[in-house]
Amino acid sequence: RSVIAKGEDPRLLHRRTSQAQQSEDRASLTFKMFVPQWKELNYKRLGPDEPHKKGSTRTQIDRYLEKDILPIIGFIPIEQIIRADVLSIIRKIEKRGKLSIAEKVRSWLTQIFRHAVFEGLIDVNPALDMSYLASPKPPAQNNPHLEKEDIPQLLVALANYPGDIQTKLGLKLLLLT
The missing domain is CATH 1.10.150.130 (Tyrosine recombinase, N-terminal domain)
Known part of the structure; x- marks a missing residue:
C-alpha cells in the first residue's frame, strides 16, 4: 500500500526488481x-x-x-x-x-x-x-573395391578368421551380392 500511496505501480516496481535480480544472476552464471x-x-x-x-x-x-x-x-x-x-x-x-x-x-x-x-x-x-x-575438410578417401584376382586371397583369410561366425557369414553373403 505504501507503494500505491507514493503513486507508483506495484507491478512495475516488481518487474524492475525482478529484472535487476535477473541481471545479477546473469552476471554470475x-x-x-x-x-x-x-x-x-x-x-x-x-x-x-x-x-x-x-x-x-x-x-x-x-x-x-x-x-x-x-x-x-x-x-x-x-x-x-x-x-x-x-x-x-x-x-x-x-x-x-x-x-x-x-x-x-x-x-x-x-x-x-x-x-x-x-x-x-x-x-x-x-x-x-x-x-x-572453418578449415576446409580434405576430400574423402574411399577404399578401393576388391579386384577379382584378390578374391581367392580374401576367401583363404576368411576361412582362417578366428572371429565371430556371423562376421564370416556376413562377408560371404556380401561377396554374393
Missing part, C-alpha cells in the same frame, strides 16, 4: 554452470543413453566439453563470452587435425548458445556462423 541446463534438454532429444557405445553422442559431447571447451570458457560468465573465445576452441581442435570433431564442437556450441539466447541470458549467439571460418 558461468558457461560451465549453464551447460547442464542445455544437456538436460538436448539429452532428452537424443533418446536413451547407450553408455556401452564408445562413440555415443552423449559420450562425445561430455568428452569434448571436458577436454576442449570447459578449460577455455568454462569459468567465463556466459554473457561475457565472445566470438574470439569460441574461435580459439575451434582452432585448437583444427590444429590437431580433427576437422570433423571441430565441426561437431562448433555445432554443439551453437546449440548451447542458442539455448542461452532463448533463456534470455545473452542477446547474441557468439558461435553463430562459425562455419564460415
Whole structure:
C-alpha cells in the first residue's frame, strides 16, 4: 500500500526488481554452470543413453566439453563470452587435425548458445556462423573395391578368421551380392 500511496505501480516496481535480480544472476552464471541446463534438454532429444557405445553422442559431447571447451570458457560468465573465445576452441581442435570433431564442437556450441539466447541470458549467439571460418575438410578417401584376382586371397583369410561366425557369414553373403 505504501507503494500505491507514493503513486507508483506495484507491478512495475516488481518487474524492475525482478529484472535487476535477473541481471545479477546473469552476471554470475558461468558457461560451465549453464551447460547442464542445455544437456538436460538436448539429452532428452537424443533418446536413451547407450553408455556401452564408445562413440555415443552423449559420450562425445561430455568428452569434448571436458577436454576442449570447459578449460577455455568454462569459468567465463556466459554473457561475457565472445566470438574470439569460441574461435580459439575451434582452432585448437583444427590444429590437431580433427576437422570433423571441430565441426561437431562448433555445432554443439551453437546449440548451447542458442539455448542461452532463448533463456534470455545473452542477446547474441557468439558461435553463430562459425562455419564460415572453418578449415576446409580434405576430400574423402574411399577404399578401393576388391579386384577379382584378390578374391581367392580374401576367401583363404576368411576361412582362417578366428572371429565371430556371423562376421564370416556376413562377408560371404556380401561377396554374393
